[in-house]
Amino acid sequence: MLTSLVRRLPPVARRDATIKELRRRLRRAELDAPPTERTRTEGTRTEGTRTEGTRTEQPATAMQSPSFLYKLREAGRIHGHLKRLGGPLPMWELNRKHRGYRFAVSHGVAIPPVIGAYARPADVPWDELPDAFVVKTFHGTASHGVMPVRRDGDRFRDLLSSRHLGVEDIQARLTRLVDKGSVSEELFIEELMTAPQGTGLEVVPDYKLYCFYGTIGMIMVAGRRSRAADGRAFRYFDADGADMGNARPGLALDQSLPAPRHLEALTSTGRLLSGAIRSPFVRVDLYERDEGVVFGEITPAPGGVQVLRPELDASFGELWEDAQARLEREAITAGARTTGYGPEPHDHLWRF
Structure with missing residues (x-):
């Protein structure tokens, strides 16, 4: 009861908040530490207590050596500041793929053969497309907007899942991804490139x-x-x-x-x-x-x-x-x- 009352006093409350924030930052640094700097210690003594076989993080040591994972996360944080x-x-x-294509072409690098570009899936002339092609959105995360298909009768076989899809299934999948913000509504249709022989x-x-x-x-x-x-x-x-x-x-x-x-x-x-x-x-x-x-x-x-x-x-x-x-x-x-x-x-x- 007394401890609770004391902690309500402004100076002590500020101190406790500061300690809590420092602990949060330390834990964040520990999680960001690369695998090279994470060690297991047996029978080490920490703040007067003995720990048997516990995992001890060493963020201070981690920051003394280069780390790809750290730099990647740092770049992500800086990108957030730049957006702000x-x-x-x-x-x-x-x-965004269409801008990447322009960039590649400007340097003489070949791009996939593009059949057409469309503002939305409903604009694609599905019946006029070749027997094999790739659906590719202008922008997408984790390859969600890439769908290589091959015509099989009146339907298409998704070459990544082997599922057979109708036009309505392809459009419905793209619509779901657009609604989730995973892909853009604009899309390309590209020729399906043949993998190297063998x-x-x-x-x-x-x-x-x-x-x-x-x-x-x-x-x-x-x-x-x-x-x-x-x-x-x-x-x-x-x-x-x-x-x-x-x-x-x-x-x-x-x-x-x-x-x-x-x-x-x-x-x-x-x-x-x-x-x-x-x-x-x-x-x-x-x-x-x-x-x-x-x-x-x-x-x-x-x-x-x-x-x-x-x-x-x-x-x-x-x-x-x-x-x-x-x-x-x-x-x-x-x-x-x-x-x-x-x-x-x-x-x-x-x-x-």
Whole structure:
């Protein structure tokens, strides 16, 4: 009772609120700490108590070494501030597929053959489309707006789920996603590109390049056997085409997914586009077919589980910092980063 009354006093209440906020921030820092800095301690003593086999977070140590996961989360927070401040966000504008296509074409990179662009699903002349095509919204999250289909009688087979859909089913699915805010109403219809021979895939392999302002950290090939969350698997390669093993523990690894056949074209395209975007990190998504490399999309901030193996988290964090330093150096050299002197005379002081 007495404790409750004391805590109502303004100074003590403020102190308690401050302690609570500091504890909340500490817990947030612990959760943001990369896997490399999370350790298990046996029989350690903390604040006079003994803990047996408990997990101890070390956020202060974590902040002393590079971390890709930390930089990715930091970039997300900065993006939130930029949105609040208003103004253009050039890299994020490229996340809309039609703008990404324009960007790719401007650099001489091939894009998927587009049959038509439409303001809404009801405007698509479904009966006039070829036997195989891809429905792709201008904007979408987690591949929700991508639907490769093949005509089967008077219906279409979704190549990712093997379900048979009528036009009304396709339109209903897109409408649900639009209503949820997951995709845009505007959409493309593209030709279904043929996967390279010998891959056994119906859909072209999707290569996702982790790019750090012209430097390739990793090539991730994504394969999807179904639309279910557990129907997706991955394989990982470095910029030289060497298999990296399971780079993202906890996600399904599929060693049967194809290695890049056009490795030089793939990596040179990633370097070209990421260098032109002028951001410390961006993911450049590309497709591969027998004829060569085709642009997919620009992904400024990959979603999902982005926890890498500890040594990769540190290595990619260092690549991010190096790219950030190079961009900063270029800005300084170009005069975009200068010290603003005041108008008062000062040149006569201490000239050496």
